[in-house]
Amino acid sequence: MIAMxxxxxxxxLLAGGPSHGYDLKRRHDERFPQARPxxxxxxxxxxxxxxxxGLAEIDGTDSDGGPERTLYRSTDEGAKxxxxxxxxxxxPAPFVTNEIFAKVVCTILASADPADYLASQxxxxxxxxxxxxxxxxxxxxxxxxxxxADYALNHLDADLRWMTTTAARLGTLTAEVHTA
Amino acid sequence: xxxxxxxAWLLARGSDRREWWRVLLTALGAALxxxxxxxxxxxASVEGQVSTPYFHGLLNQPGQRAGVVVTLLLLWVPVxxxxxxxxxxxxxxxxxxxxxxxxxxxxxxQVRRIAALEAGLACLLGAAVAASFSALLLLxxxxxxxxxxxxxxFALVAVSVPLLxxxxxxxxxxxxxxxxxxxxxxxxxxxxxVAALAVVVPAALVGLAALLIxxxxxxxxxxxFPLLVFSAVALTGAGAVGAAGVTARFLGGRLAAxxxxxxxLLAAERLRADPxxxxxxxxxxxxxxxxxxxxxxxxxxxxxxxxxxxxxxxYSPDDVAFYTTGIDLAGAAxxxxxxxSLAGLAVGTAESLATxxxxxxxxxxxxxxxxxxxxxxxxxxxxxxxxxxxxxGLGGTAIHLVYGRIVDAAIVPVLVPLLVPVAVYAACxxxxxxxLPLLSRSVRPAELRFA
Amino acid sequence: MRSTERxxxxxxxxxxxxxxxxxxxxxxxxxxxxxxxxxxxSGASGSGKSTLLHCLAGITRPDxxxxxxxxxxxxxxxxxxxxxxxxxEFGVLFQxxxxxxxxxxxxxxxxxxxxxxxxxxxxxxxxxxxxERFGVRGQSELRPGEMSGGQAQRVALxxxxxxxxxxVFADEPTGALDSLASEDVMTxxxxxxxxxxxxxxxxxxxxxxxxxxxREVELRDGTVLVPSDAQAMEVVR
Numbered sequence: 001m002i003a004m005x006x007x008x009x010x011x012x013l014l015a016g017g018p019s020h021g022y023d024l025k026r027r028h029d030e031r032f033p034q035a036r037p038x039x040x041x042x043x044x045x046x047x048x049x050x051x052x053x054g055l056a057e058i059d060g061t062d063s064d065g066g067p068e069r070t071l072y073r074s075t076d077e078g079a080k081x082x083x084x085x086x087x088x089x090x091x092p093a094p095f096v097t098n099e100i101f102a103k104v105v106c107t108i109l110a111s112a113d114p115a116d117y118l119a120s121q122x123x124x125x126x127x128x129x130x131x132x133x134x135x136x137x138x139x140x141x142x143x144x145x146x147x148x149a150d151y152a153l154n155h156l157d158a159d160l161r162w163m164t165t166t167a168a169r170l171g172t173l174t175a176e177v178h179t180a
Numbered sequence: 181x182x183x184x185x186x187x188a189w190l191l192a193r194g195s196d197r198r199e200w201w202r203v204l205l206t207a208l209g210a211a212l213x214x215x216x217x218x219x220x221x222x223x224a225s226v227e228g229q230v231s232t233p234y235f236h237g238l239l240n241q242p243g244q245r246a247g248v249v250v251t252l253l254l255l256w257v258p259v260x261x262x263x264x265x266x267x268x269x270x271x272x273x274x275x276x277x278x279x280x281x282x283x284x285x286x287x288x289x290q291v292r293r294i295a296a297l298e299a300g301l302a303c304l305l306g307a308a309v310a311a312s313f314s315a316l317l318l319l320x321x322x323x324x325x326x327x328x329x330x331x332x333x334f335a336l337v338a339v340s341v342p343l344l345x346x347x348x349x350x351x352x353x354x355x356x357x358x359x360x361x362x363x364x365x366x367x368x369x370x371x372x373x374v375a376a377l378a379v380v381v382p383a384a385l386v387g388l389a390a391l392l393i394x395x396x397x398x399x400x401x402x403x404x405f406p407l408l409v410f411s412a413v414a415l416t417g418a419g420a421v422g423a424a425g426v427t428a429r430f431l432g433g434r435l436a437a438x439x440x441x442x443x444x445l446l447a448a449e450r451l452r453a454d455p456x457x458x459x460x461x462x463x464x465x466x467x468x469x470x471x472x473x474x475x476x477x478x479x480x481x482x483x484x485x486x487x488x489x490x491x492x493x494x495y496s497p498d499d500v501a502f503y504t505t506g507i508d509l510a511g512a513a514x515x516x517x518x519x520x521s522l523a524g525l526a527v528g529t530a531e532s533l534a535t536x537x538x539x540x541x542x543x544x545x546x547x548x549x550x551x552x553x554x555x556x557x558x559x560x561x562x563x564x565x566x567x568x569x570x571x572x573g574l575g576g577t578a579i580h581l582v583y584g585r586i587v588d589a590a591i592v593p594v595l596v597p598l599l600v601p602v603a604v605y606a607a608c609x610x611x612x613x614x615x616l617p618l619l620s621r622s623v624r625p626a627e628l629r630f631a
Numbered sequence: 632m633r634s635t636e637r638x639x640x641x642x643x644x645x646x647x648x649x650x651x652x653x654x655x656x657x658x659x660x661x662x663x664x665x666x667x668x669x670x671x672x673s674g675a676s677g678s679g680k681s682t683l684l685h686c687l688a689g690i691t692r693p694d695x696x697x698x699x700x701x702x703x704x705x706x707x708x709x710x711x712x713x714x715x716x717x718x719x720e721f722g723v724l725f726q727x728x729x730x731x732x733x734x735x736x737x738x739x740x741x742x743x744x745x746x747x748x749x750x751x752x753x754x755x756x757x758x759x760x761x762x763e764r765f766g767v768r769g770q771s772e773l774r775p776g777e778m779s780g781g782q783a784q785r786v787a788l789x790x791x792x793x794x795x796x797x798x799v800f801a802d803e804p805t806g807a808l809d810s811l812a813s814e815d816v817m818t819x820x821x822x823x824x825x826x827x828x829x830x831x832x833x834x835x836x837x838x839x840x841x842x843x844x845x846r847e848v849e850l851r852d853g854t855v856l857v858p859s860d861a862q863a864m865e866v867v868r
Contacts, residue, residue, distance in 0.1 A: 019807045084729075091817055125838075126838065126841065126842065129838060129839070129841075129842035130842045130844070130845070132842070133839075133842040133843055137817075137818050137821060137822070137843070139822075153839055153842065154839075157838050157839050158839075161838075252834070376632060409755070439751070440750065440751055442742055442745045442746050445734070445738060445742075445745070445751075446731065446733070446734070448733050449731075449733040449738070450733050452733070453733040455731075487865070499771065538728055539728055539731065539732065541728075542723075542725055542728040542729040543729070543731065544690075544714070545685075545690045545717065545723055545725075545729075546722075546723045546729055546743070546791075547714050547715065547716070547717030547718025547719070547721070547723075547743070547746070547788075548714075548718070548742070548746060549711075549714050549715075549718075549746070550714070552746065623693040625685045625690045626651070628681070628690075628725065628728070
């Protein structure tokens with residue numbers, strides 16, 4: 001995904017008001033549960049780049065009783081950049097990079113049977129789906145968590161469907177790979 | 181038209197077992213109607229005073245022959261009721277098929293025509309079979325060539341039965357707007373309009389008959405009297421359907437609110453949901469019950485007079501035999517009518533089971549005992565029939581009481597005629613019970629597999 | 632505590648065979664349902680899933696093999712006892728069809744209790760509680776045809792659970808629902824059975840529905856494939 005970047009997400013978080021680095025990381029992990037957590041270092045370097053490009057600026061410092069922390073806020077340029085990014089459509093699956101498919105083809109090239117691999121991949125997918133379902137249905141779960149779990153569940157489900165149809169057509173695929 | 185006919189034939193051939201039942205039973209009904217019509221035509225074709233060896237000379241006089249003809253034609257009423265029940269067999273399937281036709285590009289009118297032709301084909305089959313057998317039977321019994329009028333009557337009956345079936349089907353299907361998207365919408369007009377029509381038309385006919393009788397001032401004539409009887413029967417039938425429907429709805433609502441046991445609850449709620457289905461199923465039986473009660477009373481008084489004439493000399497044995505045979509033949513006609521209407525009831529019950537088999541199978545799977553389902557099925561027939569049968573008993577009693585007053589009978593029987601509704605009621609329950617084996621088959625888990 | 636409990640089998644089937652006409656629906660299927668677990672049975676359509684459920688729930692008799700529930704052989708039990716068992720100890724949930732169209736939601740849910748000899752009034756009180764629990768109390772006077780698919784299925788769920796069964800058999804319970812309604816029904820089902828420790832046999836071809844289960848077995852050509860489940864789960868965790 002070309003346009004998905006930490007800078008835009010940080011700009012989005014800054015749109016809510018001035019914030020410092022640690023707070024931004026915490027809010028990111030809260031808003032986007034089940035996503036890969038942001039590293040603090042990454043937040044810091046990204047903020048510096050935003051300032052360099054004129055999209056954000058330093059709002060001052062606050063200590064709040066603890067160590068001194070730099071507050072950042074979004075500039076008008078930054079707000080414009082954010083609007084541009086959110087309005088731009090996300091290209092629907094521009095590159096089909098599919099590790100599972102690659103493994104199936106390579107297994108066939110190595111003259112092994114990919115069915116076993118697909119079966120255990122399926123089991124692993126199911127186990128992950130059970131985990132996500134458990135997270136999503138636990139009492140008191142917030143909607144953000146439910147929605148992000150749903151996103152992952154739907155993708156895993158799509159993988160599973162693809163694996164089921166592929167498993168049923170392995171014979172033809174094997175013949176095709178060997179003749180090509 | 182030939183295209184439609186070909187399609188109707190193809191569809192009939194490809195239809196499933198249940199639809200074949202419809203075709204078979206419809207053909208049977210048509211055969212019955214044809215046979216009755218042939219007999220009536222044969223009797224009606226005889227002219228003047230003749231001497232026949234049958235039924236102690238009952239067919240010898242024109243007046244009595246007219247009575248026989250009317251009786252035979254009256255038997256069409258339960259037969260038509262039976263045909264009506266048959267038309268409902270597999271109706272869900274047929275409707276789905278018609279929707280498929282609409283999706284394939286047929287117009288609504290075409291679809292209706294095809295469905296009507298299907299019914300017509302079935303009736304043609306029944307009529308053709310019955311026509312050949314009846315004609316052969318009549319020829320062999322009479323051992324003499326039939327007059328041309330009889331042949332004309334035969335032809336008329338043989339053609340009109342299937343034609344009538346097509347017309348009735350068109351009429352019945354006129355509100356089935358099979359939408360191409362598979363959903364069959366049955367546009368329900370306000371019941372009041374249909375009910376009004378069912379009452380107004382026979383009432384008008386009664387008026388017409390009465391008018392004819394009055395203007396000709398010759399007593400009940402050849403056309404007016406059958407018309408009067410027919411219309412009176414139709415009027416009573418409409419009344420019976422209405423009464424049965426209203427009581428079914430009332431009883432259903434009342435009992436559903438109070439029912440303490442599951443069978444009663446199921447039966448009552450089904451009555452409440454579709455009281456008219458019950459009414460249609462029971463109407464013919466009720467009609468026959470009214471006639472039966474009245475007839476039994478009249479018969480007793482009549483035979484009493486025949487055997488013990490109050491004044492003058494006793495009847496000769498020949499005359500006694502003549503009258504007894506006459507009244508017994510009429511009794512046989514009532515019995516036949518009862519049997520036909522009971523068959524209609526059995527078919528109706530079976531069809532209601534067959535349409536619900538998936539739901540019933542689900543109930544059985546959930547552990548609802550078969551006994552509860554069976555009891556609900558019987559209650560569904562028994563509940564609305566009880567008050568209706570009471571009314572029928574009263575109506576029939578009124579008839580024979582009036583007759584008793586007119587002929588100034590020495591004894592007015594009450595007990596025996598009142599036993600008739602009880603017997604008919606029991607027979608109805610038996611007819612409904614013939615569906616119980618079908619219930620056991622319906623609740624098989626295999627039925628769960630199909631939507 | 633839960634995990635030790637979950638190793639005790641409540642329902643065991645061994646080598647089930649069943650033929651419908653010419654098709655062999657089951658050819659030696661064996662499966663074990665453990666106490667308090669939700670077991671998903673997946674498989675392509677026509678793999679014999681529904682037949683397996685019917686055999687396990689005592690709805691149909693297998694041609695061969697055995698089904699043991701609470702120490703008794705279901706495959707040889709007389710129909711009357713089976714019917715009673717299904718009514719009192721089992722709950723069934725189908726894709727649709729288990730609600731009686733003429734009865735209100737309330738009466739539909741109360742019916743199993745009435746069959747058990749409880750008065751209609753008392754049955755209604757309990758039925759209300761279950762309708763409330765599944766968020767369809769407002770629909771209690773409606774008939775199945777007057778509700779949305781999701782509402783009807785929640786009423787059906789209430790009907791299946793109102794007798795507090797030991798085992799629930801669910802055959803594609805969300806097959807006719809959209810994904811949101813399906814989620815509602817599955818969440819309601821799993822929460823209730825987990826609380827009560829009810830075992831569930833869940834037939835589905837939908838992986839997202841199967842993911843509500845604790846364990847999954849796959850049916851293929853009438854036999855149960857047991858995947859190297861535990862092993863794969865270790866890998867992920």
